[in-house]
Amino acid sequence: MLFEQIPSKRLNKITANLGINLGFLKAEFQSETNAVTLAKKVMIIEEYLANKTGTIDFPKDYVCDEAYVKWGPYDEFDELIYFTGATNSTGFGLGGSMRNCVGNGNSSVTTSYSLSPYLVSALVKKRAIRCTSPGISTFSTFTPGNQKAIAAIEEGLIEDKAPVNRIKFFAKKLLRGDGRFYKNVWLGTPIYVELKE
Numbered sequence: 427m428l429f430e431q432i433p434s435k436r437l438n439k440i441t442a443n444l445g446i447n448l449g450f451l452k453a454e455f456q457s458e459t460n461a462v463t464l465a466k467k468v469m470i471i472e473e474y475l476a477n478k479t480g481t482i483d484f485p486k487d488y489v490c491d492e493a494y495v496k497w498g499p500y501d502e503f504d505e506l507i508y509f510t511g512a513t514n515s516t517g518f519g520l521g522g523s524m525r526n527c528v529g530n531g532n533s534s535v536t537t538s539y540s541l542s543p544y545l546v547s548a549l550v551k552k553r554a555i556r557c558t559s560p561g562i563s564t565f566s567t568f569t570p571g572n573q574k575a576i577a578a579i580e581e582g583l584i585e586d587k588a589p590v591n592r593i594k595f596f597a598k599k600l601l602r603g604d605g606r607f608y609k610n611v612w613l614g615t616p617i618y619v620e621l622k623e
Contacts, residue, residue, distance in 0.1 A: 429467045429470065429471060432470065432471070432474050436474065437470070437474075440470050440473045440474055441470060443473070444469055444470065444473060446466055446469070446470070464618075465618070468596060468617060468618040471596075471617065472490060472596055475487075475488050479596075482511075482513055482516050482518055483513055483515060483516045483610070485518075485599045485602065485610075485612050485614075486599070487598070487599060488596065488597065488598055488599065488617075489518075489595070489596070489597050489599055489612075489614060490595070490596045490597075491594075491595065492592060492593065492594045492595075492622060493511040493512075493513070493518075493592070493593065493595075494511055494590055494591070494592050494593075495509040495510060495511035495520075495590065495591065495592075495593055496509070496510050496511070496582075496583075496587075496588040496589065496590055497509040497510070497588055497589060497591065497593075498588045498589060505523060506521055506522070506523065506545070506548055507521065507522060507523070508520070508521045508582075509521070509593065509595070509616070509619065510579065510582045510583055511583075512583050512608060515608060515609045515610060516608055516609065516610040516611070516612070517579055517580050517583050517605055517607065517608040517610075517611045518579065518611065518612050518613070518614065519549070519578075519579040519582060519612075519613050519614070520595060520597050520613075520614050520615065520616045520619070521545045521548070521549070521613070521615060521616075522545075522615045522616050545575075545600065545613065545615065546572070546574070546575045546600075546601070546613070549574075549575050549578035549579065549582075549613075550574045550575060550578055572601045572603055573603055575601060575603075575613055576601075576603040576604070576605055576611045576613075577605075577606070579605075579611050579612075579613060580605045580606060580607050580608065580611060583607075583608075591621050591622070591623050592621075592622040592623050593619050593620060593621055593622060594619075594620045594622055595616050595618060595619045595620070596616070596617045596618040597614035597615060597616045597617055598614055598615050598617060599612055599613075599614045600612075600613050600614055600615060601613050
């Protein structure tokens with residue numbers, strides 16, 4: 427969802443409800459790297475998509491929630507940032523390009539890891555590598571379709587040793603399935619992530 431895709435009548439109503447002066451905001455949009463301006467855009471998009479937005483345990487097309495997650499660059503895919511977390515019934519992963527992180531404007535990467543095929547490919551590739559290691563034989567590399575990505579998300583919850591922080595996020599859900607360890611498992615790409623600690 428792009429800010430520019432919001433119909434102007436709806437945009438005027440949303441900005442008025444949020445107390446955002448659209449005239450000033452349009453002037454601020456000239457500087458796309460302004461973190462405050464980007465946060466305002468996200469607020470507007472969140473409001474526009476409110477009826478399509480769920481929570482971690484009850485995801486819809488989009489998810490807005492807070493959680494403790496493990497996060498960081500994704501192994502040899504150093505241009506991919508990945509967050510993984512869980513509730514009692516749901517495991518989830520969020521992945522996207524480091525180039526979209528505020529303050530990381532010098533990235534020269536051309537691949538967008540925010541796209542489903544690239545993100546799933548990175549998850550499955552890492553998982554296939556791990557499956558050849560001793561002690562990880564419980565995960566089959568022959569799982570069909572998106573279940574490979576679902577299994578990789580669950581494996582990451584069990585094995586990854588990464589920093590743990592509480593985040594607030596707004597994300598586009600890419601796929602969902604039933605896991606071995608969690609009733610629901612889903613993969614998304616973040617539109618916005620904020621460290622809460």
